Amino acid sequence: MRQSGASDGRGADPLRTYARKRSFQATPEPPPGTAPRHDGPLLFVVQQHAARRLHWDFRLEAGGVLLSWAVPNGPSLVTGEKRLAVRTEDHPFDYASFEGVIPKGQYGAGEVIVWDTGVYSPDEHGEYAFDDREGAERRIAQGLARGKLSIFLRGHKLKGSFALVRMKEADKKEADNWLLLKHGDRFSRAEPPVTDATHSVLTDVTLEDLTRPGRDVSRIEARRLTPSGKRSPLPRGMAPMLATPESEPFDRPGWRYEPKLDGYRALAVIKDGEARLHSRRGGLDLNKPFPDILEALRAQAIESMILDGELVAFDAQGRPSFHALQNTVPGPRPGGRHADPGSPAATCVLFCFDLLYFAGIDLRERPYEDRRRYLEQCLLPSAQLQLVHVEDDGLALYAAALEAGFEGMVAKRRDSKYEAGRRSRQWVKVKRVDTSEFVVGGYTRGKGWRASQFGSLLLGEPAGRKKLEYVGRVGSGFDDMRLAELKRRLEPLKTATMPFLERPDEVQGATWVKPETVVEVRYAEVTPLGLLRAPVFVRVRDDKPVEATGAAVESASADESRGRARRMTDESGRRAIRTSERSSRAREPKAKQTGHAPDDIAAVVAQLDGKAARMSLEVQGETIALTNLDKVLWPEDRELDQRAYTKRDFIGYLARVSPYMLPHLADRPLTMIRMPDGIHGERFFQKHWEHKLPRFVERVEVFSESKSEQHEYLLCNNLVTLLWLGQIGTLEFHVWHSRANPAPELAEAALDYASSLEALEASVLNYPDYVVFDLDPYIYSGKEKKGAEPELNDVAFERGKEVAFWLRELMRSMALEPIVKTSGKTGLHVYLPIVRTIDFDAARAVCEAIGRHLMQQHPDAITMEWSTRKRTGKIFFDHNMNARAKTLNVAYSPRGVAGTPVSMPLTWEELERAHPLDFRMDNVIERLQRSGDRWRDALSAKQDLTRSLAGPTVAGRKSDGRPGRRSGSGRKA
Numbered sequence: 001m002r003q004s005g006a007s008d009g010r011g012a013d014p015l016r017t018y019a020r021k022r023s024f025q026a027t028p029e030p031p032p033g034t035a036p037r038h039d040g041p042l043l044f045v046v047q048q049h050a051a052r053r054l055h056w057d058f059r060l061e062a063g064g065v066l067l068s069w070a071v072p073n074g075p076s077l078v079t080g081e082k083r084l085a086v087r088t089e090d091h092p093f094d095y096a097s098f099e100g101v102i103p104k105g106q107y108g109a110g111e112v113i114v115w116d117t118g119v120y121s122p123d124e125h126g127e128y129a130f131d132d133r134e135g136a137e138r139r140i141a142q143g144l145a146r147g148k149l150s151i152f153l154r155g156h157k158l159k160g161s162f163a164l165v166r167m168k169e170a171d172k173k174e175a176d177n178w179l180l181l182k183h184g185d186r187f188s189r190a191e192p193p194v195t196d197a198t199h200s201v202l203t204d205v206t207l208e209d210l211t212r213p214g215r216d217v218s219r220i221e222a223r224r225l226t227p228s229g230k231r232s233p234l235p236r237g238m239a240p241m242l243a244t245p246e247s248e249p250f251d252r253p254g255w256r257y258e259p260k261l262d263g264y265r266a267l268a269v270i271k272d273g274e275a276r277l278h279s280r281r282g283g284l285d286l287n288k289p290f291p292d293i294l295e296a297l298r299a300q301a302i303e304s305m306i307l308d309g310e311l312v313a314f315d316a317q318g319r320p321s322f323h324a325l326q327n328t329v330p331g332p333r334p335g336g337r338h339a340d341p342g343s344p345a346a347t348c349v350l351f352c353f354d355l356l357y358f359a360g361i362d363l364r365e366r367p368y369e370d371r372r373r374y375l376e377q378c379l380l381p382s383a384q385l386q387l388v389h390v391e392d393d394g395l396a397l398y399a400a401a402l403e404a405g406f407e408g409m410v411a412k413r414r415d416s417k418y419e420a421g422r423r424s425r426q427w428v429k430v431k432r433v434d435t436s437e438f439v440v441g442g443y444t445r446g447k448g449w450r451a452s453q454f455g456s457l458l459l460g461e462p463a464g465r466k467k468l469e470y471v472g473r474v475g476s477g478f479d480d481m482r483l484a485e486l487k488r489r490l491e492p493l494k495t496a497t498m499p500f501l502e503r504p505d506e507v508q509g510a511t512w513v514k515p516e517t518v519v520e521v522r523y524a525e526v527t528p529l530g531l532l533r534a535p536v537f538v539r540v541r542d543d544k545p546v547e548a549t550g551a552a553v554e555s556a557s558a559d560e561s562r563g564r565a566r567r568m569t570d571e572s573g574r575r576a577i578r579t580s581e582r583s584s585r586a587r588e589p590k591a592k593q594t595g596h597a598p599d600d601i602a603a604v605v606a607q608l609d610g611k612a613a614r615m616s617l618e619v620q621g622e623t624i625a626l627t628n629l630d631k632v633l634w635p636e637d638r639e640l641d642q643r644a645y646t647k648r649d650f651i652g653y654l655a656r657v658s659p660y661m662l663p664h665l666a667d668r669p670l671t672m673i674r675m676p677d678g679i680h681g682e683r684f685f686q687k688h689w690e691h692k693l694p695r696f697v698e699r700v701e702v703f704s705e706s707k708s709e710q711h712e713y714l715l716c717n718n719l720v721t722l723l724w725l726g727q728i729g730t731l732e733f734h735v736w737h738s739r740a741n742p743a744p745e746l747a748e749a750a751l752d753y754a755s756s757l758e759a760l761e762a763s764v765l766n767y768p769d770y771v772v773f774d775l776d777p778y779i780y781s782g783k784e785k786k787g788a789e790p791e792l793n794d795v796a797f798e799r800g801k802e803v804a805f806w807l808r809e810l811m812r813s814m815a816l817e818p819i820v821k822t823s824g825k826t827g828l829h830v831y832l833p834i835v836r837t838i839d840f841d842a843a844r845a846v847c848e849a850i851g852r853h854l855m856q857q858h859p860d861a862i863t864m865e866w867s868t869r870k871r872t873g874k875i876f877f878d879h880n881m882n883a884r885a886k887t888l889n890v891a892y893s894p895r896g897v898a899g900t901p902v903s904m905p906l907t908w909e910e911l912e913r914a915h916p917l918d919f920r921m922d923n924v925i926e927r928l929q930r931s932g933d934r935w936r937d938a939l940s941a942k943q944d945l946t947r948s949l950a951g952p953t954v955a956g957r958k959s960d961g962r963p964g965r966r967s968g969s970g971r972k973a
Contacts, residue, residue, distance in 0.1 A: 044060050051108050056075060118226060130303075163181050166178045239280070257409050261320070350384065439515045444458070650731070655722075669715065670713060674728065731895075
């Protein structure tokens, strides 16, 4: 550690001494280089180094290099405790992330780990400069010249104010000796010594781990160690990113796991040193009730910062309590109740789990793994402001979270960006769900669309003498059919006698019923007042006697969740059948009333001709609230000769195209591709609607094999639904290849899609109307960004057409006649309409067999490789599209790309001279009025594969040719 002097090697070339001491052919240390230009706070790093003697290398970024001191005994958090720090040669910026083994015979031979890292600022007189890089470097240079630096560290292990002071006798000695000491602040402590922490903050390895043979250390760029990048204004009006629910905990590579907290989601915003708390929906004032948390935010020693977190309250026993949190926030509670002013004050904490903005740097585009590291560095924790715990073992974290009284876990992909305001699959939440059976003692009046049914069921537990102990009311979890069934069931049980021991305070105008109906309800917890929180109706339990209810609460573990789904009662099956029967009975009349009525379409177009940006659109006796009609969804593109296309234009297109498009949508479970802000905004797939649906939207309940539960899909069966989908930003319509409708060839087929996997496999939804041949060109234009899918180009599309004609020729040799449409992007969709006598597994086998035969004939042009890299230069023949729940965009659906292209059915003669951009929303209607729907006979002119093909490709078929229950396992729904 002996150096030749503080000034040696510094000046014009501050890294000359560093380079002279090392042979970069022999050592893995980074050679001198130009530090990357970046804005943001200055970096510090402490590396633990097992050279001839164990020591800690303390380094501060300044002037494009790392000023370095060797600290033999390591830093201390004890106020005033002096630690020798010997100034060494400056190091290159890239050295900040170096971990590894310096070989024997090289300078500093031994193991090195990144013991701590973070950002720092000079802090003399309590003045910080985290967001003023140039000012910070100027002050560091001044302090270095006078031999005294006062700095504030934000690291994983080191936080607070420190001093580096040059010893007076340093000028008289070979070594440039300084002292490193801790100033007194709330981060000072004596026990345990901070040097007891021995793991790397980047890789969690220790120095001893590096001595083991074959031990590799992951690398990270030094510029990623701390928040850095171009400065940008503080974002305004930001909404939090949301997690997608899943039913079971898991442990997957590439994910990290946090406990699911039960409180109020809050964004903490610090602007110009002042702090505010913003609730998720903006309806709660979170600032007045939490002055201590605001004070902790103001003490963050930063001008600008945005944290994402959860406000959590703890009860007297130290357990998280949502009830205690509600009593902290004034104002009305659900059901008209108010916070109890006499409740003891709860201990409230803001648990922080994400850092979105720091010192002028917007971090939302950074991977979660980096943002989590920045959060651990930059947050200055206190009793009111704490970090959420994070683990790499999901199953262990989930178990520990439940034991600690939390709701469950949140899993986050390490590489996920922060998608503000969106519910993303990059974050997944798994909540513990409690269920139990309760007795219905009455119901409240319904309002609005439920005025003819009921509002909520009033629930209780048996309390002797045919009386109930009130536990709360449940008003969610019902669809139209369940409401009607329950109302019919409860009507004969009405009574003038209240069945509860005491009249519920929150209930007015109730209808009492005899306590004879048992229902299963899931809920988040039981409050201290004995009421259910967040209850949701599950089902009626005719198999449970009244006296058996309320005895035990079962936790919805993974096995129990699967068990409940597979033990669905016959009532659930009947419910799904009735849903489908209602849809089937309504089909023909609704087709006449809606999509094919010229007067209705003309009325819609006339209303859209106005200039108002908002309007109430009247459609066949229904009303849709249209908003932002002048919003541009497809911007102008002069290169493609495309004008700007607004939401008004789009909804007008949907109205005009409805007579042609609706028959291809009818009864098919729908996946919406939503782009509410247009083709250059956020886009997301959506299969299920989580909010209240308009009454005109039909839906179907389908069993999900992957989650062992029922999911509701939307059906677009009428004009008003099609226009409503346009209003909510559905720019692409993707549908199943099977229908929830037995007509015309399966009049006696099973219609239970919901009660179990076996029922779904035996139902008409497992029997497709088509064998689908999806042809995707992987021939690149050369303009694509790295890693992007191929762009539309003439060479690729012409090659795809060539393959499509080969495919048609092969199928015609088998006495089969396919139909074709453009995908609207780069590919082609070839469909073979078939009589529904084979299931999806068999359809996929047929498609694969044909594809492999065609590929053998044309190996240089066609590929079925699953690896994207191996498809390059060929047409990808995707037989896996023939699977239950797989979707393709429906005929006449627009595509969310420039040019407003439409997925267009064609004759084979038309295909010869076609190009995808020939068919746009501007010209499709005129063409259809002239030539009609090329696929109008797709469901009537079907071909019987059981006659054309023989052997094992015809699966799942009874001897009489009708669909039957398969014995094998099915695909995921």
